[in-house]
Amino acid sequence: xxxxxxxxxxxxxxxxxxxxxxxxxxxxxxxxxxxxxxxxxxxxxxxxxxxxxxxxxxxxxxxxxxxxxxxxxxxxxxxxxxxxxxxxxxxxxxxxxxxxxxxxxxxxxxxxxxxxxxxxxxxxxxxxxxxxxxxxxxxxxxxxxxxxxxxxxxxxxxxxxxxxxxxxxxxxxxxxxxxxxxxxxxxxxxxxxxxxxxxxxxxxxxxxxxxxxxxxxxxxxxxxxxxxxxxxxxxxxxxxxxxxxxxxxxxxxxxxxxxxxxxxxxxxxxxxxxx
DNA sequence: AACAAGACCTGCATGC
DNA sequence: TGCATGCAGGTCTTGT
Numbered sequence: 001x002x003x004x005x006x007x008x009x010x011x012x013x014x015x016x017x018x019x020x021x022x023x024x025x026x027x028x029x030x031x032x033x034x035x036x037x038x039x040x041x042x043x044x045x046x047x048x049x050x051x052x053x054x055x056x057x058x059x060x061x062x063x064x065x066x067x068x069x070x071x072x073x074x075x076x077x078x079x080x081x082x083x084x085x086x087x088x089x090x091x092x093x094x095x096x097x098x099x100x101x102x103x104x105x106x107x108x109x110x111x112x113x114x115x116x117x118x119x120x121x122x123x124x125x126x127x128x129x130x131x132x133x134x135x136x137x138x139x140x141x142x143x144x145x146x147x148x149x150x151x152x153x154x155x156x157x158x159x160x161x162x163x164x165x166x167x168x169x170x171x172x173x174x175x176x177x178x179x180x181x182x183x184x185x186x187x188x189x190x191x192x193x194x195x196x197x198x199x200x201x202x203x204x205x206x207x208x209x210x211x212x213x214x215x216x217x218x219x220x221x222x223x224x225x226x227x228x229x230x231x232x233x234x235x236x237x238x239x240x241x242x243x244x245x246x247x248x249x250x251x252x253x254x255x256x257x258x259x260x261x262x263x264x265x266x267x268x269x270x271x272x273x274x275x
Numbered sequence: 276a277a278c279a280a281g282a283c284c285t286g287c288a289t290g291c
Numbered sequence: 292t293g294c295a296t297g298c299a300g301g302t303c304t305t306g307t
Contacts, residue, residue: 002300002301003300003301006300034283034284034301034302034303035303058300058301073301073302074300074301075284075300075301075302076284076285076299076300076301077284077285077286077299077300091285108284108285109284109285109286110283110284110285110286110299110301111283111284111285112283112284112285112300112301112302113301114302129302153277154277154278155277155278156277156278156279160278160279163301165301165302172300172301173299173300173301174300175300219300241300263278263279263280264279264280264281265301266298266299
């Protein structure tokens, strides 16, 4: 599951190959992704020219002429490719034939991803998937004071709070772990204790780790690839994620990275550096 | 209101 | 080799 940096990497890969092209044909090999597609999904898109490829949190927003916007979430294993196989693979669920003769294929083995249509840009904020989202972590809204305000009174672990998309939209399991390591904060700490300098540190760490990951072209675990098929390199930059038992990267700290479960998700951290 | 747990679905690594 | 188990980047829904 791509998190914000991976979705942004996909967006950047798609934009130059989509903008200005027309959607000549939409083939639905499987109309039931995670959720049912709108009944007129193909009809609404067919013939329309693509004018922008945007992103909100982990959602891709592909804007077409006459205002229709295709919303696409990659779930855990969704990916876009311009090199369709013949015959189509079992998980190639949607294909967009473009006016320049290229074909964009959406594949998603786990089918946790989904798509929707938004009628025009004024309806974005009312979309069922977007309306409850919190701030963009790379926007101007993220600050220590925003974090301390939002986390006030919350007893859930700060790690779990970072995954709450209503507070900050776009952080997933990897970058929640990585941001807390950079901020030297324990993932087990109660969210309401994040205030003052701790909150400032966390806000900075979130922004920095996401920016670094985007600059590296996203990470790549098992299923992710950019739209051009290239792999991201940020996984080489993980300092705690999936490093159970390995030595902490902090100079002089020889503590082993620990893995715990929080709210059903794995958390990785250094119990010595993160307080 | 906040929080935890379950549900959704397939593929892969691991251990017996 | 085959099989069972647990795990995976997310989000929505249900129940306390």
